[in-house]
Amino acid sequence: MHLRKSKFALLFALFMVTALLVACGVPVAPAGGGAAAPAAASGQKIKVSYWAHNFEPRVALDKKYIEQFMKDNPNIEVDYQVIPADFDAKLRTALAAGNGPDLFAQWNGDTGTFYAQGTIVPVSAEALGMGSQDELMKLYVAPENTLQGAIFDGKLYGIPNEVSIYACYANKKLFTEAGLDAEKDFPKTWEQMRDVAEKLTKRDAAGKLTQQGFDFDWGASVWMYLEWGAMVRQLGGSELKLDTPEAEKVMQYWVDWVNKDKLGGAAYWTGQTEEFIAGKVAIKCGIGSWGKPDVEKAGIDYTVQPVPIWENAKNKNHFDIYAYFHMVNARSAPEVQEAAWKLAWALDSHPIDYMVNTGDMQPQKVLVESKEFKDIPYMNVFLDEMSVSMYSPRSAHFTEIADVLARARDRSIVEGVAIPESLKTAQEEIDKIMAEPVKK
Amino acid sequence: MAEKPLSTNSTMTHQPARPRQVSFGTMIRRSLFFRRSIYGFLFVAPAMLFFLIFSIYPMVNGLLLSVTDYTLLKAPNFVGMQNYIDLLTNKEFQNGLIVTALFVLGTTIPKWIVSLGLAMLFVREFWGREAFKVLYFTPTLLSGVVVSLVWKLLLNPGGVMTALVGPLVHLPEIFWLSHAKLTPLALIAVDDWAGIPFFMIVWIAGLVGIPREFYEAALIDGAGRAQIFWNVTLPLLRPTTMFVIVTTTIASLQAFSLQFIMTKGGPSNVTTTVALLVYKYGFEYFKMGMAATMSVIMFLFIIVITIAQIRGMRSDETSYT
Numbered sequence: 001m002h003l004r005k006s007k008f009a010l011l012f013a014l015f016m017v018t019a020l021l022v023a024c025g026v027p028v029a030p031a032g033g034g035a036a037a038p039a040a041a042s043g044q045k046i047k048v049s050y051w052a053h054n055f056e057p058r059v060a061l062d063k064k065y066i067e068q069f070m071k072d073n074p075n076i077e078v079d080y081q082v083i084p085a086d087f088d089a090k091l092r093t094a095l096a097a098g099n100g101p102d103l104f105a106q107w108n109g110d111t112g113t114f115y116a117q118g119t120i121v122p123v124s125a126e127a128l129g130m131g132s133q134d135e136l137m138k139l140y141v142a143p144e145n146t147l148q149g150a151i152f153d154g155k156l157y158g159i160p161n162e163v164s165i166y167a168c169y170a171n172k173k174l175f176t177e178a179g180l181d182a183e184k185d186f187p188k189t190w191e192q193m194r195d196v197a198e199k200l201t202k203r204d205a206a207g208k209l210t211q212q213g214f215d216f217d218w219g220a221s222v223w224m225y226l227e228w229g230a231m232v233r234q235l236g237g238s239e240l241k242l243d244t245p246e247a248e249k250v251m252q253y254w255v256d257w258v259n260k261d262k263l264g265g266a267a268y269w270t271g272q273t274e275e276f277i278a279g280k281v282a283i284k285c286g287i288g289s290w291g292k293p294d295v296e297k298a299g300i301d302y303t304v305q306p307v308p309i310w311e312n313a314k315n316k317n318h319f320d321i322y323a324y325f326h327m328v329n330a331r332s333a334p335e336v337q338e339a340a341w342k343l344a345w346a347l348d349s350h351p352i353d354y355m356v357n358t359g360d361m362q363p364q365k366v367l368v369e370s371k372e373f374k375d376i377p378y379m380n381v382f383l384d385e386m387s388v389s390m391y392s393p394r395s396a397h398f399t400e401i402a403d404v405l406a407r408a409r410d411r412s413i414v415e416g417v418a419i420p421e422s423l424k425t426a427q428e429e430i431d432k433i434m435a436e437p438v439k440k
Numbered sequence: 441m442a443e444k445p446l447s448t449n450s451t452m453t454h455q456p457a458r459p460r461q462v463s464f465g466t467m468i469r470r471s472l473f474f475r476r477s478i479y480g481f482l483f484v485a486p487a488m489l490f491f492l493i494f495s496i497y498p499m500v501n502g503l504l505l506s507v508t509d510y511t512l513l514k515a516p517n518f519v520g521m522q523n524y525i526d527l528l529t530n531k532e533f534q535n536g537l538i539v540t541a542l543f544v545l546g547t548t549i550p551k552w553i554v555s556l557g558l559a560m561l562f563v564r565e566f567w568g569r570e571a572f573k574v575l576y577f578t579p580t581l582l583s584g585v586v587v588s589l590v591w592k593l594l595l596n597p598g599g600v601m602t603a604l605v606g607p608l609v610h611l612p613e614i615f616w617l618s619h620a621k622l623t624p625l626a627l628i629a630v631d632d633w634a635g636i637p638f639f640m641i642v643w644i645a646g647l648v649g650i651p652r653e654f655y656e657a658a659l660i661d662g663a664g665r666a667q668i669f670w671n672v673t674l675p676l677l678r679p680t681t682m683f684v685i686v687t688t689t690i691a692s693l694q695a696f697s698l699q700f701i702m703t704k705g706g707p708s709n710v711t712t713t714v715a716l717l718v719y720k721y722g723f724e725y726f727k728m729g730m731a732a733t734m735s736v737i738m739f740l741f742i743i744v745i746t747i748a749q750i751r752g753m754r755s756d757e758t759s760y761t
Contacts, residue, residue, distance in 0.1 A: 089723045096512035096728070113726050117513035206612035208598055220704070266707060267597045267618040400725045410708035414620045 046339045049079040051094075051101040053087040053324075057293070057358040058162075062347060069346040076339045095119060095329070102332040103340035105161050105324045108149035108391055109222055109398045115152045116396035120327040122155040127341035141363045142387040149391040150325045158325025159341075159348045162360040164288035165385045166226065166319040167378070168308075172301040174200060174211065174282040186283075186305040190231065190253060193283075193308050197263050200282040214283035215264030216254065217272060221399070221406035223286060225392050226320040228254065228405060230307075233390070236314035239405065240393060240430055242423040251419050255412045265413070276300070285319065289382045290359045304378035306385055318385040320392045355379075397433045404429045499739070505732035512728050523733035533734060536714040539624070543713060544692040546628035547635065551688050552681075555636045559643030560673075580638040588701035591630045592617070595702075618707050627698050627711055635691075639684050646680030647673070682753040686746055693742050714738050 052062065059082050066078050081101070083090050088110070094100040106114075114120045125133050133156050137143040140160075150158035168186070175182035178200045187193040197213030204210050217223035228250060229239035237246025258265035268275070273291050276284035277298040285307050287295070295302055307318035326344035328337050351367035354360050361382065367373050368383060395401060408426035411417040506523060508516030527533050562573050579587065594600045595616035602614045616626045650673065658668045674681075696715040699705055705712030705720070712720075714734060722731030 092512055092723060092726070114513070117511055117726070119513045204612070208612035265615075265618060267613075267615045397725070403720070403724075406706070407708055410706055414618065414707040414710075 045075055045077045046335055047077045047079060048103060048336060048339045048343055049081065049101040050103040050340070050343060051081050051083055051087075051091060052105045052161075054082050054084050055290075055358065055360075058354065058360055061350075061354060061357055065347050065350060066343070069343055072346075073339070073342065076343070078343060098331065100329055100331070102329050102336050103326060103343055104329070105326050107324050108322055108394070109402075111150050111152075111158060111325060111327070112394040112398055113396045114327065115157055115394075119330055120157050121330045121337060122157055123159060124338060124341045127338040128345045139364050139366070141365055141368055141383065145321065145388070145390060146323075146363045146386055149321065149323050149394065150327075152394070158327045159344050160323045160325050160362055161344075161348050161354075162290070163321065163323040163363050163386065164290060164361065165321045165382055165389055166286050166288055166307060167381050167385060168214075168283055168285040168305045169276055169287050169291065169295060170303050170305055171276065171279065171282045172303060174279065178282070182303045183305075186303070187308050188306075189311045190308050191311050194257075194261060194263070197283065198261065201263055209262075209264075209268065211279075212264050212268060212275065212281040214285070215268060215275075215281060216257070217286040218266035218269035219272065221402040223272075224406050224409065225398075225402040226322060227286065228409070229392055230317055230319045230389070231310070233317045234309045234313040234315060238393075240401070240434070242408070242427040242430065243420070247423055248419055251409065251412060251423060254409060255419065258413050266410075288359075289361055289379060292359050292378075304381045306381055316388045318389045321386055321389050322391065395434075397436070400433055401430055404433070502732045502735050502739075505729055506736045508729045508732075510729040510732070511726045512722070513726065516729060519729070523730050524737075526730070527733055527737065532709065532712070532717060533714070535709050536712055536717040536734075539709070539711060540693060540695065540713045540715075542624060543628060543631075543695050544689060546625070547631045547692045547695070548685070548688045550628075550632050551635050551639055552684055554632070555639035555684070556643050558636065558640040559647055562640065563644055563647045577637045577641060579634045580641075582634065584634070584697035585701060587630065587634045588698050592702050595626055617703055620708060620710050623703060623707060624710055627702060630702070631692070631695070631698055635688070639688065642684055643677070643680060646677045650676045678753060682750065685753070686749050689745060689749065690742055693738065693745070 050066075052059070062080065066080050070076060070078055088106075091100065091104055091106060092110075111120070123133060123136065125131065125136055128136060130136050136159075137147060137156065140146050146163050147156060147160065150156055150160070170182040170186055172182040175185065180196070180199060185196065187196045193214060200211070200213030201209065202211035216227055225239065231250045231253070232239050232246050235246035235249060237244050237250075239247070241247070257263050272286050273284070273294055275281040276287065277294060277300065279300065309316055309318065326348060328340045328344070332340065348362055351362035351364045352370050352372050354362055355367055355376070356372050361367070361379075363383065363386060373379055392398070404426050407429075408422045411422040411425070412419050505516065507518060507520060509519045509523075510516035558576065562569060562576075582590075596602070597613040597615050601616060602611075606612060606614055615622065617623050654672050654676065655668060658672050663671065694715050695713045696719065699711045699713050699716045700719070703711045705716050715738070718731045718734045718738070721727045721734065
């Protein structure tokens with residue numbers, strides 16, 4: 001009898017604890033405010049939590065300007081946290097749990113989802129001490145291009161702390177060894193790229209690749225999105241419309257690159273800059289201005305050239321622009337949001353310092369007109385590309401679509417599926433994804 | 441004559457029964473919390489609490505999420521069985537089930553057989569046995585992440601494995617991790633390499649527990665080596681066999697780290713297991729409701745398979761007597 005009672009008690013305790021935990025509910029914070037501390041009473045400090053991904057040169061500058069910001073705004077206390085690894089998942093999980101930061105710097109692949117889910121709020125020009133959003137936008141070079149990644153329904157939802165675009169880094173030594181000049185002989189078109197890459201490619205007696213001329217980025221699917229999608233758009237097509245001659249032409253080029261011309265492929269890819277720094281690839285077009293310090297540190301004699309475009313290109317869009325934007329949590333209290341925007345601008349209003357010390361570009365007019373900017377070699381290449389290129393389509397399904405494109409690519413390259421058939425399957429998948437209702 | 445009352449105790453018939461006076465201290469002592477069993481209860485309480493918070497709660501919460509459209513960023517709405525219905529036509533999930541099933545086949549049966557074979561080898565006395573045992577056991581000490589990173593380097597098209605195997609198949613480069621058929625096999629081989637040594641030790645523990653008298657009796661009866669293995673060793677290893685079969689199957693059904701680190705599920709989803717798909721849907725696509733649904737389905741699969749395995753192994757209980 002005692003045993004039965006004990007068992008019952010144990011089961012009852014288990015049930016109660018489970019019920020209590022379940023009653024706590026699905027881990028979602030209240031819809032309207034609450035991530036940050038409640039409104040500070042008069043005399044109390046406003047606390048702003050700020051998360052950023054780890055990039056050591058930038059972190060040092062961030063700390064310097066945050067310290068200055070707190071001196072200038074004694075009523076605001078900043079809790080700055082650098083997330084050492086896996087920033088995306090940690091930020092998403094924290095936002096889900098309702099304890100996300102008040103201010104965070106995240107890349108534009110997530111801005112579509114954040115906007116669609118009501119996670120972020122529009123920039124407060126007032127908090128920045130400006131009369132309007134236009135006043136802020138006018139400070140930037142080609143704002144319709146460079147800020148496009150955070151504009152939804154005409155409203156700006158983020159201030160860029162780093163706008164990037166890939167350009168082509170070319171190893172002068174490897175060009176010379178192939179009897180080429182890295183500046184003069186650099187391919188201007190994708191058609192030329194194939195021939196130049198072949199000349200720069202080295203194979204051993206058995207046919208094994210020992211040096212690549214050029215290769216695309218085969219890592220995360222989102223990198224393919226930035227490169228493959230832009231190549232389709234150069235021809236006047238769209239990466240969301242795949243049953244078109246433009247999409248087929250670009251996919252054929254990628255498939256031939258691996259299977260017919262045997263110039264590269266996913267098997268050789270180890271990182272965005274690794275092969276170039278190791279001198280194993282002569283041209284790398286997946287590196288932004290942020291890569292210059294590492295390339296220079298490796299002692300590579302290099303030049304930076306624009307990403308090629310097709311011979312019959314309908315527009316000059318190079319690879320896609322991408323950016324990290326400072327965004328403010330919609331769940332934070334209004335006064336915390338205002339303080340967060342102030343902090344964001346305190347960090348983003350020193351574009352020259354950030355450019356010189358980190359290589360991160362905040363494309364403001366004050367930067368591009370500065371002597372410091374003009375003195376840095378090749379920065380004009382990145383800036384010129386930025387002024388004619390676009391962001392990838394802003395969507396609440398960015399990564400999912402990127403995965404669809406990567407699967408289509410792999411089906412044809414790896415499994416040998418005919419390109420029209422593979423693209424048709426991908427189109428069906430994209431149509432299904434885009435038809436899904438987006439919660440608001 | 442008046443009928444006598446059945447009871448002769450007049451006090452009981454005329455006075456109302458008084459409630460027994462029980463002191464507060466007695467009540468406490470008699471209550472559940474001061475019975476003997478409470479000590480055991482207290483000893484298991486920390487572990488039980490841990491289990492409740494980190495196992496039961498996520499499971500129950502996952503079950504609740506599976507009937508919502510939770511996106512991580514907004515409050516979930518109840519959608520009934522819609523996620524389950526959608527999964528029926530979800531080609532990625534169907535592919536994930538096939539990939540997982542093949543991975544389970546490739547990483548369980550070889551593990552059982554090879555680890556048992558090695559255990560039978562190492563249970564015998566021979567020169568350098570302990571040293572070899574340590575050498576074979578080393579991969580078990582490495583974390584899944586380290587194993588994945590090391591093998592990713594070794595399986596480079598021009599890497600060590602190609603240098604070893606390439607001359608045999610007359611290929612200068614082998615695309616171990618970017619070939620539709622080779623890549624799943626490569627991951628299976630890596631998982632087997634990392635897992636076999638552990639189960640070898642488990643089998644050895646089982647083998648040394650079998651009394652020598654059984655073997656002596658079998659030898660006296662004129663049994664050969666094969667007969668002894670099938671009729672003595674294997675039946676007496678039944679509890680160990682059950683442990684090995686169940687744990688390898690469950691671990692393989694949950695395969696994630698190798699696929700996540702070495703291939704990200706590619707190429708062309710040929711290594712996208714259900715566990716990897718759950719991660720993608722939950723943390724990359726912001727479809728946590730659907731991810732939870734996949735988890736629940738997978739959980740049910742694991743439960744059914746495990747129960748079937750345990751029942752199958754229990755059908756003929758082993759006894760040394």
